[in-house]
Amino acid sequence: MISVQKLLWKTERNKDIFNEEISTKPxxxxxxxxxxxxxxxxxxxxxxxxxxxxxxxxxxxxxxxxxxxxxxxxxxxxxxxxxxxxxxxxxxxxxxxxxxxxxxxxxxxxxxxxxxxxxxxxxxxxxxxxxxxxxxxxxxxxxxxxxxxxxxxxxxxxxxxxxxxxxxxxxxxxxxxxxxxxxxxxxxxxxxxxxxxxxxxxxxxxxxxxxxxxxxxxxxxxxxxxxxxxxxxxxxxxxxxxxxxxIHIGSDHNHIDCRFPVQQVIRPHSDKYHDFRGYAGRIAGGVFKPGDEVVVLPSGFSSKIKSIDSFDGKLDEAFAPMSVTMQLEDDIDISRGDMIVRNQNRPEVGQDVDIMLCWLNKKAIIPNGKYALKHTTNDARCMIKNIHYKVDINTLHRLEDDKNIGMNDIARVTLRVTKPLLYDKYSRNRNTGSVILIDEATHETVGAGMII
Amino acid sequence: MKSYNLTHLKELEAEAIYVIREVASQFENPAILFSGGKDSITVAHLARKAFFPSNVPFPLVHIDTGHNFPETIAFRDKFVSEIGAELIVGSVQESINEGKAVEEKGYNASRNGLQTVTLLDTIEKYKFDACLGGARRDEEKARAKERFFSHRDEFGQWDPKNQRPELWNLFNGKKNFGENFRVFPISNWTEMDVWQYILMEGLELPSLYFAHEREVFEREGTIMAKCDYISQKDSEHTVKKTVRFRTIGDMTCTGAVASNASDLEAIIEEVAASRLTERGTRADDKRSEAAMEDRKKQGYF
Structure with a gap:
């Protein structure tokens, strides 16, 4: 535990607390x-x-x-x-x-x-x-x-x-x-x-x-x-x-692959907004503009963005990590967990996903055990289908014979999910490439997974 | 190439709106805890934005100690009617009348701690499964460890050592029957962020935040408003001063600061130059080093 000396703290805020002789302007x-x-x-x-x-x-x-x-x-x-x-x-x-x-x-x-x-x-x-x-x-x-x-x-x-x-x-x-x-x-x-x-x-x-x-x-x-x-x-x-x-952080978000996980459907049913049907969510990647042709997954129906709406007025474009509401030209059945993307740039779709898993709970992982899973705005269940290896986090060696995954362990695991996930590799997009596992009895968050 | 950058206020806003929408999606019966202070006004405003053009789908819940500034109550009623939300008031006086809470004694007596009883009762009565609040992590050291989605057991208690890890934007609101959540959409905001946001959005605030003349007295270095709910000692002389409040709570535990800041720009300048945190004016936090942690464990905001 490091301690520092208190020097002239109250009287001179711009005196250095660590070394009196150095004076920095706050x-x-x-x-x-x-x-x-x-x-x-x-x-x-x-x-x-x-x-x-x-x-x-x-x-x-x-x-x-x-x-x-x-x-x-x-x-x-x-x-x-x-x-x-x-x-x-x-x-x-x-x-x-x-x-x-x-x-x-x-x-x-x-x-x-x-x-x-x-x-x-x-x-x-x-x-x-x-x-x-x-x-x-x-x-x-x-x-x-x-x-x-x-x-x-x-x-x-x-x-x-x-x-x-x-x-x-x-x-x-x-x-x-x-x-x-x-x-x-x-x-x-x-x-x-x-x-x-x-x-x-x-x-x-x-x-x-x-x-x-x-x-x-x-x-x-x-x-x-x-x-x-x-x-x-x-x-x-x-x-x-x-x-x-x-340091340049403008490129830390993915502005290439358009991904809009629908969080909620907004239908005001008011006189003024009688026909308003908006899809609310946070942009997970890419740039969306009114007029863009889009595809809704998993249904596969296509439409065009009619408008991007917000409390402050209509927007010309929306990108990660903005929270917006979109309307489409066509009436399509869309609900929470669906994803709006561009036709020529779709996420991967699959029920078997390979992840690097960090275990967060005192109760060790149960091989072939079942857990609740959250991914973007989707809820599902999953089974631990296969534990490939554990990583020795100090030497980075793969321990292929050690499959006891306890708290703080990191392992490569294959999950079998009850329904197809719409995902990208974690290295491509942190928003669409991450999952958490939840114990179905205690409801505690027990695992954090990065899709490979 | 065009750069796609959000300003920090826009990014904080987007995060808060996402959290508020998650609450609407993951819970059946949420509410917004509304004190009439700047933080809960900000949360209520963010909720308006989150569901636009729909109305805010949650009622506002005010836990009234009966010792509030009259300005706060007037503002509350006006605000609620403007945004078209339902208002539910939990009364500490009623909890006292029913014998569930006991009034503190002594000259430092405050109903601040009693709010927990009324709050938990109100949550139970209306069966709220998630209560949105305006607490921020920069306010107090126990709050720095708080999650966005903060789990409470069937007694309304917070267990700081057994909190769920919170990763990425994946919020886990799963719970057993009788348990509930407190949710803090502006966790990552600082006092300065809130003020800047209020300025940016042009939000209205109770007049207490702006410099005004008031009868006050000094107690243990804190300027307190003269009122019927505090018994002043003979040595505590009432004087007229130009003051404003940095936080708004119960009259018995909210201190004022001497200030001439009469508009938002002046307040922001004052906040930037301040050497005390805003909770430095709160007598409720000074009771012990872990005062906030202890109150939070019992179910405080």
């Missing part, structure tokens, strides 16, 4: 520009690292420098640090929200934190790094655009680095930033950094991550987190915040 000052705020993008990222790698310090610094820690929050953790006998204020307490977490000094659940700079709003899914919390990492990673993976410069690549990178790749996070932390403790030595970097490059080439970056930094001293480091002139890249603010 970016929150620019928030008053209300116009700029309306143009901001949203970036969701996860942070992963092993114990004592400085993750809390890094998050603390990002939150502090963006003016997202408030006095009363700070006072509350200051008070509890004192009660626990800590000499310094423990910033990890900011994210440990539950009583048990504070008492045991561990993070049990995913904690969501928010901060903003004039360019972007950020949602951090802060996930604990311990092996038993793989399910939390998977949960946090499922909606992330970017993963921050911390590596201790003194220790280099460790088993957990493999696991974190593997999960980021498995969950299809488009961008992964490796932060080689604690550079101050290796005298800002370029060779140490390069050695770790090439090691990561060599094993991650076997994984499917589209965009990998490396940053040498010191979260404690503030090097390359928000401000460029004077101690590492050999590093020419951007700081972590620069990358978070500028």
């Amino acid at each position: 970016m929150g000052d620019n928030h008053t520009d209300t116009k700029g705020y309306l143009d901001m993008e949203l970036l969701r990222f996860t942070t992963a690292g092993s114990v004592d790698d400085g993750k809390s310090t890094l998050i603390g610094r990002l939150l502090y420098d963006s003016k997202s820690i408030f006095e009363d929050q700070y006072e509350a953790i200051e008070e509890s640090s004192k009660r626990k006998g800590d000499a310094n204020v423990n910033l990890a307490l900011l994210t440990d929200g539950l009583r048990d977490e504070r008492e045991q000094g561990i993070t049990i659940d995913v904690a969501y934190r928010y901060f903003a700079t004039p360019k972007r709003k950020f949602i951090i899914a802060d996930t604990p790094g311990h092996i038993q919390y793989t399910r939390n990492m998977v949960t946090g990673a499922s909606t992330a655009n970017l993963a921050v993976i911390l590596i201790d410069a003194r220790k280099g690549v460790v088993e957990q680095t493999y696991r974190h990178t593997f999960i980021a790749s498995l969950l299809g996070i488009p961008h992964v930033v490796f932060c080689i932390n604690k550079m101050d403790l290796v005298d800002y030595d370029e060779k140490s950094y390069q050695k770790i970097k090439s090691e990561v490059e060599s094993f991650s080439s076997k994984l499917d991550v589209k965009d990998i970056r490396f940053i040498p930094l010191s979260a404690l001293k503030g090097d390359n987190v928000v401000n460029s480091s004077e101690n590492m002139p050999w590093y020419k890249g951007g700081t972590l915040l620069y990358i978070l603010e500028n």
